Each structure stands twice: as structure tokens, then as C-alpha cells.
Amino acid sequence: xxxxxxxxxxxxxxxxxxxxxxxxxxxxxxxxxxxxxxxxxxxxxxxxxxxxxxxxxxxxxxxxxxxxxxxxxxxxxxxxxxxxxxxxxxxxxxxxxxxxxxxxxxxxxxxxxxxxxxxxxxxxxxxxxxxxxxxxxxxxxxxxxxxxxxxxxxxxxxxxxxxxxxxxxxxxxxxxxxxxxxxxxxxxxxxxxxxxxxxxxxxxxxxxxxxxxxxxxxxxxxxxxxxxx
Numbered sequence: 001x002x003x004x005x006x007x008x009x010x011x012x013x014x015x016x017x018x019x020x021x022x023x024x025x026x027x028x029x030x031x032x033x034x035x036x037x038x039x040x041x042x043x044x045x046x047x048x049x050x051x052x053x054x055x056x057x058x059x060x061x062x063x064x065x066x067x068x069x070x071x072x073x074x075x076x077x078x079x080x081x082x083x084x085x086x087x088x089x090x091x092x093x094x095x096x097x098x099x100x101x102x103x104x105x106x107x108x109x110x111x112x113x114x115x116x117x118x119x120x121x122x123x124x125x126x127x128x129x130x131x132x133x134x135x136x137x138x139x140x141x142x143x144x145x146x147x148x149x150x151x152x153x154x155x156x157x158x159x160x161x162x163x164x165x166x167x168x169x170x171x172x173x174x175x176x177x178x179x180x181x182x183x184x185x186x187x188x189x190x191x192x193x194x195x196x197x198x199x200x201x202x203x204x205x206x207x208x209x210x211x212x213x214x215x216x217x218x219x220x221x222x223x224x225x226x227x228x229x
Contacts, residue, residue, distance in 0.1 A: 028058040029097040029131060033123070035067065038089040039077040046091045052123065052160050057096075057131050060162040070119060070154045081111035088114050092136040094125070099132070107138035114140050120157040128165050 033052040041047035050067030054060075070078075081088060087108040095102045114121065117140045126135040141159060199206065 028056055030055055031057050031125070031133070032095045033125065033136065034093040034095075034102075035123075036091045036093070038091075039081075040071065040073045046089075049090070050156070050158075054162075057127060057162065060164075063160045065158050065160055067156045067158060070156060075115075075154065078111050078115055082115055086111050090138045092123075092138075094133045094136060096131065096133070103133065105136040107136065109138065109140050117141060118157065119154060122159045122161065124161050124163050126163045126165050134165065 031054040035049045035051060036046040037049045038046055048068065050065065052063055052065050054063045056062070078088060080086075088111040089106060089108040092105045092107070093102045094105065109121075120141040122139050122141045124135075124137045124139075125133050126137070127133055141157070
């Protein structure tokens with residue numbers, strides 16, 4: 001019985017977490033991420049590696065990841081980069097219902113790390129509440145899986161996550177400026193009384209005079225009184 005209650009609590013917390021993430025998204029729609037990399041591209045700088053498609057940004061689940069296997073030429077170039085401690089670079093182009101032109105992001109990892117982790121990586125898309133993707137990060141994922149050999153190459157093991165970014169509170173600058181303008185107008189009309197003390201009003205005049213008196217007293221000390229004869 002206790003185990004069932006604990007299991008139910010975990011499920012409720014998980015659902016609440018999903019609801020929290022989903023509720024912070026004001027916009028919902030499809031998302032597509034085109035993945036390109038910089039190896040075995042011949043005359044091009046970047047060439048196709050695969051594609052990630054998502055039907056609902058708000059749901060954040062059910063992403064379809066379709067990637068091309070790595071050929072012998074890909075692996076050879078990765079090993080060449082690893083020998084010189086070079087980087088394996090991925091370019092992502094993000095399109096959505098609100099952004100048909102696409103936004104480009106670049107991310108790199110050490111080629112040796114990508115090889116050592118059996119071509120396992122994690123792709124994160126960082127999303128604002130309005131549905132705009134502000135960054136796509138690519139990192140290797142520690143994996144104990146063996147290389148999966150396909151008929152035409154080695155499979156890339158990718159995990160994809162949407163990361164929701166909560167915007168910080170924006171200061172109400174317009175209201176503050178209007179308040180200052182109203183106070184200025186009230187002072188000019190004489191409607192705003194200055195309730196500050198005398199010292200608070202005129203300290204900038206009192207302090208220089210006090211300093212001058214102290215300096216004058218230190219420079220001209222009074223002569224000591226002569227003793228009676």
C-alpha cells in the first residue's frame with residue numbers, strides 16, 4: 001500500500017512538473033530543426049546530418065529524430081580531427097510557424113569526445129514563453145552502448161530536449177518616467193511641498209563652510225595664555 005502511494009506521488013509530481021513547463025509557454029505550434037555537420041562535405045562547409053520535427057512546442061514531447069548514419073569517410077575525418085584535438089561542429093537551422101525563414105545556431109564539441117562516447121549526443125533547444133528558440137546547444141552524452149552498425153554506416157544516438165526559459169521581470173520604466181514628470185510639474189506649480197529637514201535641504205552648503213572653519217582653526221591655533229607675573 002505504501003509503495004502504491006509513493007508511486008502515485010511520484011507520478012503526480014511528474015505531471016505537475018510537465019504542467020508547470022507547459023503553462024509558461026504562451027505560444028504553441030510546430031518546430032523543425034535541420035541538423036548539419038562539418039565533416040565529409042566535399043566542397044560545402046556544412047552538409048546534412050538529419051532533422052528533428054516537433055508537432056507541439058507546448059507539449060515538448062514526441063519529437064521525431066531522423067538522422068543519417070555515419071559512413072567510413074565520416075569516421076575517418078572524425079579520427080583525423082581527434083588526432084589534432086580538433087572540433088566537430090554542428091549547425092542547426094530552426095524554423096517554425098512564426099519563423100519560416102529560419103534561425104541559425106552553431107555548436108561544437110571535441111571530435112575525440114564524440115568518438116569516445118560512441119556518437120551519442122544531446123541536443124537542447126532553449127525556448128522563450130512566446131515560442132521563440134533563442135539557442136540550440138549540442139553536447140556529447142556519456143554512453144555505454146556499443147556502436148550500432150547499420151548496412152550503410154554507424155548510427156548516431158541523439159536525445160532531444162526542449163528547455164523552457166522563464167523571462168525575468170521587466171522594470172516598468174514608462175510608469176517611473178511619468179511619475180518623475182508629474183513630480184517635476186508639481187514642483188514648478190508649487191503644489192509639491194518639500195518636507196525635508198533644514199540639514200537635508202542645505203547640507204551641500206553647510207559642509208563646505210564647516211570644513212573651511214576646521215581648516216582655518218588648524219592653521220591658526222590660538223597662542224597659549226601667558227602666565228601671571
